[in-house]
Amino acid sequence: MSTGWPRARAGQAIGLLGGSFDPAHEGHMAITLEAIRRFRLDRVWWMVSPGNPLKARRPAPMPQRIAQAEAVARHPRIQVTDIEARLGTRYTAQTIARLTARYPGIDFIWLMGADNLVQLHRWQDWHRIVETVPMGVFARPGDRLSARLSRAARVYRAAQLPMGSAEALARSQAPAWCFVNLPMSAVSSTAIRAGGDWPSSGRKLAKP
Numbered sequence: 001m002s003t004g005w006p007r008a009r010a011g012q013a014i015g016l017l018g019g020s021f022d023p024a025h026e027g028h029m030a031i032t033l034e035a036i037r038r039f040r041l042d043r044v045w046w047m048v049s050p051g052n053p054l055k056a057r058r059p060a061p062m063p064q065r066i067a068q069a070e071a072v073a074r075h076p077r078i079q080v081t082d083i084e085a086r087l088g089t090r091y092t093a094q095t096i097a098r099l100t101a102r103y104p105g106i107d108f109i110w111l112m113g114a115d116n117l118v119q120l121h122r123w124q125d126w127h128r129i130v131e132t133v134p135m136g137v138f139a140r141p142g143d144r145l146s147a148r149l150s151r152a153a154r155v156y157r158a159a160q161l162p163m164g165s166a167e168a169l170a171r172s173q174a175p176a177w178c179f180v181n182l183p184m185s186a187v188s189s190t191a192i193r194a195g196g197d198w199p200s201s202g203r204k205l206a207k208p
């Protein structure tokens with residue numbers, strides 16, 4: 001169930017995979033399962049975003065994206081949530097601040113693909129994000145090198161854990177981040193929409 005506040009027990013390590021999920025796909029599953037294994041996570045919450053602040057395109061309606069994500073995320077450790085819609089947040093820094101206050105005693109870790117590390121310095125309060133929660137970053141075709149050279153990677157180079165220490169990440173004090181190389185998946189929501197298999201194709205916001 002995606003509605004209601006997800007449950008968490010003090011001491012758990014929970015990964016947050018924020019995304020448009022427009023639609024969800026095997027790439028999301030691949031990095032989630034890898035995160036659970038490598039970072040020893042108790043749960044991963046797929047936080048279906050009301051709308052990425054940097055994307056001009058309007059996503060499909062929340063209920064549709066949530067229902068489809070639930071169909072993809074059939075795993076006992078994955079929870080699909082509408083937390084950001086409940087909190088009224090779209091900016092990750094705000095979401096994380098609210099979650100850490102609401103769930104004391106939980107070790108949250110932010111998960112994202114390499115494409116998002118490349119543009120992390122454009123996010124609202126991005127330093128605050130990096131200094132609040134550890135981050136797991138996953139290789140994505142075309143973005144591996146640019147992620148390593150990204151502004152965020154350069155600024156926080158000293159806080160990078162080697163992949164061999166990934167299991168310590170969730171219990172580490174931020175700033176701490178780890179880049180995970182894995183068999184990369186070229187799947188993307190963009191490609192699925194382009195194939196016409198997802199009904200939201202082509203809708204644009206009047207003004208970005």
Ligand SMILES: Nc1ncnc2c1ncn2[C@@H]1O[C@H](COP(=O)(O)OP(=O)(O)OP(=O)(O)O)[C@@H](O)[C@H]1O
Nearest residue numbers: 018019020021027112113116140185187188189190
């Ligand atoms: N194939 C993949 N490999 C690695 N990371 C991925 C992959 N697909 C999605 N992610 C990551 O999952 C998170 C949510 O992604 P999102 O829902 O935007 O899917 P997307 O395929 O990137 O969508 P779009 O093509 O519309 O940008 C992001 O951090 C993204 O980088």
Ligand SMILES: O=C(O)c1ccc[n+]([C@@H]2O[C@H](COP(=O)([O-])O)[C@@H](O)[C@H]2O)c1
Nearest residue numbers: 018019020049052054091092093123124
């Ligand atoms: O906080 C921001 O400024 C910000 C800017 C861009 C993206 N994000 C978040 O990054 C996550 C991944 O977004 P997306 O659209 O690539 O799936 C999602 O949770 C977004 O809300 C957040």
